[in-house]
Amino acid sequence: MSMTLEEQVEQFKRDGYFVVKRALSPDQVSTLIDRVIAISEGFTTREIPDIIDRDEAFVPLLVNPPVFHLMRALMGPKVQMESVNATRIKPGKGMPVGWHMDSHVYPDPLPPYWYFPVSINCAYYLDEITLEKGPLVVVPGSHLSGKNPPDGLSEIEGQIDVMAEAGDAVIFHGALWHAAKPNVHPTEERRALYYNYLQSFCKNRVDNFAGERSRQLRESGPFYIQQLLGKFDGWHEIPADAEEQLANL
Template identity: 30%
Template sequence: MSTHNISFRVLKEHTGDDPLKREISVCASPDELMKLDRDGFLIRESVIQGDWLTSLRSALDRLTDAEWSKHRQTNSDDELPTRSWGIILRHLLDKDSAFHELLTWPPALSVARAMMGPLVRLRGLSARVSFAGVEPQDTYWHQHLRVVANPLPPWFSRPHAIDCLIYLDDVNELTGTLSVIPGSHHWLDREPPRLRYQELPGEHTFSLPAGSMVIIHSNLWHRALETRSGKRRMLILAYTPCWLRESPHGGPAPENGLTRDLIASGDPEVLELLGVDGYT
């Protein structure tokens, strides 16, 4: 992976404060960042391997086991879904310290800072696990920042965030490929057709080895195809500029979650990334 440095200065000297300077060592080339801006995605094959991959898988399996019955809670068989996304798990940093290393993992964070400025925060760390042998599990076409107004007002703030889709299993025809429409994150006058699961014009479909990451702009139109065999585990590590909010999905973070320990460490970078500090 090629790297380069970007030197940011945040313009706040007029307040009398020390200038805020940040050197970012970016885990991408300038050309790759240009493509990410243009196409809305950047693929990193096999960036997580070996023991780390094994430990992330085990942590996600533990969490899936712990939350499965609640996720499937029904009063009668009639209520079982006939089609679903699988299980979505939220607030991963609060639930297992095996995920903590991802918070400052340079291949993801440095690209987020290069694209959105040095002051970013975590929007969320969640997971999607889909299985074969139950109801069909796939996703319809969607985008993540559903806040665009039509017509666009003159001072509309175009939403930006980065989602790092991290695949812990092979992604292929059997487990479910990923499809995106390159450039669709730039479209501010339309949204994906409602509950559409079929192909769309301009769609690109990817197979990837386990341990790969696809960095997307959160408003890139995308979908995951059906898991027809085995189990497909993926993490979503999301960052936004620090003045935006955490993801609203999954409700408030669990009380006494493990991010309390991260905050107690007092590390200024961690406080900034968790939205406790860094924005004045």
């Protein structure tokens, strides 16, 4: 039985992450794998940055309904993108990623009126994620701690491996303690897309959307695409036809 949007929000508030099942169709997964392979030619690193400027196939995922509706329910309607990247972890390759959180702006101790959450990340998995392929590892509820994860630990009490099927999306709070295991599968890659959302009043550290396609969409694309790519500063009004504009994307 599928969960209501309200139930998804409550689970995310409690755990700091949520698995959106079948966020992508099998056809979408197949197409996106082909595009990731194409744009990664020549890259020697695991990460391919700025993917919406490398191929238009990645643009619709900015407002992919199963994820975008949940993001707005969690963060409010005025959200922007921090970055949009892809990764290819080859068979038997990749180092484990140690414990960290992605938002490093949380003061300790946490003030009583701190704005929460500042950022939420979304990982679209294009391959099934198994223990061999190196899953995301999280500590549920750690986003509420107001602290960084402890240094020097390979494991933390309460951690869980987040398994996913191809086409699933995992969204997680910027303050959630998380890590990643290496891909030790002998023959299969681990491919994923990372769409990282940020409150629109926040300043991005760098402009990750400086390419020609991003500039054109920011100036003349559908309203929500303009907003996501940083055209506004949070003091703007949302037009009544904002949802309708997405139908033409």
